[in-house]
Amino acid sequence: MHSTQAEKVPFLRDPDKLAILYQLLTVIGVGLLSYYLIANTLANLERQNISTGFSFLEREAAFEIGETLVTYSAADSYGRALLVGFLNTLIVSFIGIVLTVILGTILGIARLSSNWLVARLSAIYIEVFQDIPILLQLFFWYAFFYEILPGPRQALSLLPGVFLCNRGLIFGVPVWHQGFQYAILALLLAVVLLFFLKRWAAARQAASGKIFPLFRVGLLLVTLLPLLGWWLGGAPTAMSVPELTGFNFRGGLSISPEFTALLLGLVLYTAAFVAEVVRAGIQSVGKGQREAALSIGLRSGHVLNLVILPQALRVIVPPLTSQMLNLTKNSSLAVAIGYPDFVSVAGTTINQTGQAIEGVALIMVVYLIFSLSTSAFMNWYNKKIAIVER
């Protein structure tokens, strides 16, 4: 080092420039490899006279689907059939995630309970359900439903108009009426009100320390307002009641054993993992926090809700997201027990059209969308609850 002037560093010795060069080379390499694979696949398909492209989505599907959330018949297109499968996966994943988080949180807290019996039972549950493969659990629950429950002609009548048999749980539903629009609007209103109420309650608590009974008031709000809307809309009471005609029930709504078995299997399995995540989160909060909260006279429910959980959530949320993704992905096991989820419908489509590559690509894209949107939402939530330096 004789001179103080900045020496000209040769390009290949400059770590910054080299780093950029390596990244560039990697990108080019990956690009070339994917181009090679895609071009090769297309060339091979061409050579073997296999048709490609997504035009099959507009052709008539010509197969029936057992459970549909939107109207569908065999005369609809493959695209519509896939939409039905998509919505079936969506609903089972969504309900599954909500129930899993609730059950998992309860189990995780119970595992740390000072009550010996509650803590032991929770621990046993977690160990048992975590350690049995999910596919076996699904087979078990499905077999449980179709082996235990009677056929539709000997259906158990739980309540008037509510039947339980091996075709599912069948119950009457209100016939659609204008009056329900008011009820739905009222429900939306209640949710909006609740949102502002929550903000006001939080601000008041921060200012004065007074705790507002948000849960009870909220519950009243979301039940009473829609009821009021329903009453203002003319209080419609017409019901579509299930009746046994021929082999099966007609009318009403039914929840199939396939859906129930899948939901139950997914929730019970994933909740065991979520429970462990919750336990780890709670244990990550220093013992002093709890003792301090108790020493200023908070009730134990408030200690958990106001002191422990807000801090524990920061630890809980990232692994919780990964469990949610697991649940969504595991829902593709539906095909094993006959629930028409996206993979099942796509499988039939692949088989009938023979366009396996396009079908599998669609499956991958759909699960990618599910996973990325779940992640995006949870990342947003994670940021929101992260420690804010004041």
Place this chain on the structure above:
Amino acid sequence: MRELRHVVPAVVAAFCLTTGAAVAGTLDDVKAKGFIQAGVNGDLFGFAKPDEKGVWRGLDVDTARAVAAAVFADADKIKYTPLTAKTRFTALQSGEIDVLTRNATQTLSRDTDLGLDFTQVNYYDGQGFLVPKQLGVTSATQLDGASVCVLPGTTTEQNVADYFRVQKMKMNPVVIENTAELAKAFFAGRCDCMTSDASQLAGIRAVAPTPADYVLLPEIISKEPLAPAVRHGDNQWKDIVNYSVLAMIEAEELGITSANIDEMMASTDPKIQRFLGVSPGNGKALGLDEKWAYNIIKQVGNYAEVFERNVGVKTPLMLERGLNALWTNGGLMYSPPFK
């Protein structure tokens, strides 16, 4: 980074190899490796399933064995790949198997869109319905509103939907991928009826807790010509598979069985002489040994023997010949002349 330098060319080379292999003639490939890789069902009693000793048995297995006998003069030079309904065509397209004998229905789109060629049908099947006797149903037209257990990955789902649409009936399908799981749900009463190819239903009924409690309805709602398939474009290999199946049918018509074939070698009937290669020509035309047909019948048997051994009335499947009888007996089995 240093290791990568060796890995990248290796990976690229591997890709080139796998894409290059399928181009060569299948007959040369098969001869070079010394055995035929056959795609079969693996779980369908009577068609392709290993027995309790692990020996593969069934109509489709015997069809594949006939091809091996024609090519190698040894019906045992064969390896089996059990395939699901979903994977079967991909396995053939990709060159993983040489011939697909897996109760696959020949259809126009499979023959064209999928890049396959189907050969002579080895079993004429049709889709039917299996119902519990106590349901009191005697015809498929009484199935309005029924829950239907359907095995996916075949043309079955489409056929049953078409049938219910034409009859203006409603149905509620329950689709389970695994045959054994589907059968369990059906026997437990989850569905009112089960639909699949009649031969499959016979196989499923044979393993029911009490087979006598289930009946096949008279309606056959589809044509299911089950045929071996090969890749499109390899005409020589297609001819070999095609005439291996036809040889079994022709042998039945000529009255040649695995038991009497050695006496038949001395026959003065020119048709039999040509068939058995006593007067040469057929083998050379196919690119095979002149005794190819002799080897098939000697080692595997004629079509009647294969049928009765695997699915006939004396087996648990109890299937009649029906459409699968020779044309001379009112069936559809008809072979062009071997000359």
